[in-house]
Amino acid sequence: MKQTEGMTLIVKTVTRISVWLILLYGIYIILHGHLSPGGGFAGGVIIALAFLNVMLAYGRNFIKRWVNIGFLHDLESSSAALFLAVGILGMAIGGGFLANFISHGKLFNLLSAGTIPVLNIIISVKVSMGLFVVVWTLSVFHLDKGGKEE
């Protein structure tokens, strides 16, 4: 029964192509968060959905080999600390907690708005990794409750 892990071949083939497009769309949403609708939260959820897509199509064991779940958890926790670090840097340089201390640049440019894109990227890492780790934990918990797979 090794071959039936995950879904059918059609789903796997489509996922293999579409996951990268979904990831690209998520990164676009994050990087353009200060220019167009979207931002760190929305882009983070899109990236988490891409990971979830792989997990549903290929099964749990594949994703365990593909990414290191512990590393994802570390990434999630460290991004929370990075958000605080940006805030404290704003206190040191800009004169207030979470102050916008980088130069604002020109309106409608990709590299503008000071710390806002930085915070968007940090939040997106936090949201995507956090949601995926929660789904992963829920699914593993379900597996162990059944108790027959091991």
Added chain:
Amino acid sequence: MPVETWLIFILGFMILGSIIALELKDLLSAVISIGIVGLGVSLAFLFLQALDLAIVQFLFEIFALIILVRAFIGKEYHIQEPSRSHIVQSVVTIVVLLLILVMSINMFKALPSFGHPIFSTAKHYVENGGRETGAANIVTAIILDYRAYDTLGEVTVLFTAILGALTILRTKKSNGLAGGDNEAN
């Protein structure tokens, strides 16, 4: 058609969806029809031109639906006791709801008309947001510059929720630890 008509239509559709979800016997169908509520909220945000909120609401709805369907599919959750409703309970519920409606008529009269907010802070944000923060998207400018402290709180809430989920759902994969406990006992 004005926006209000569409909003009332969507609201009615959402109420209908939740009532159907309550009455359905099959839990999977109930989960799918409760999805009407989330997607209806997303549509309402679109009509109110709140694109950021619409995107986030839509994505979270998809995320929640995937998790719920994954949890319910192929499981034996489908059998459900038929719910019986007492007449007294229904009457008391309807009377209380009507009382609340009657007593809140004065408050509804005092509300400002649709599209005219009470606070003038938003006006300052809309007029000066681009110049003061350099961000073209006003929503991002507010949540990450004017109200960044609020966003820090949200991030903390998310962090704590994930930490709690991981702590509660942690499986005992380290058999050595459990064995050590047994030996100590």
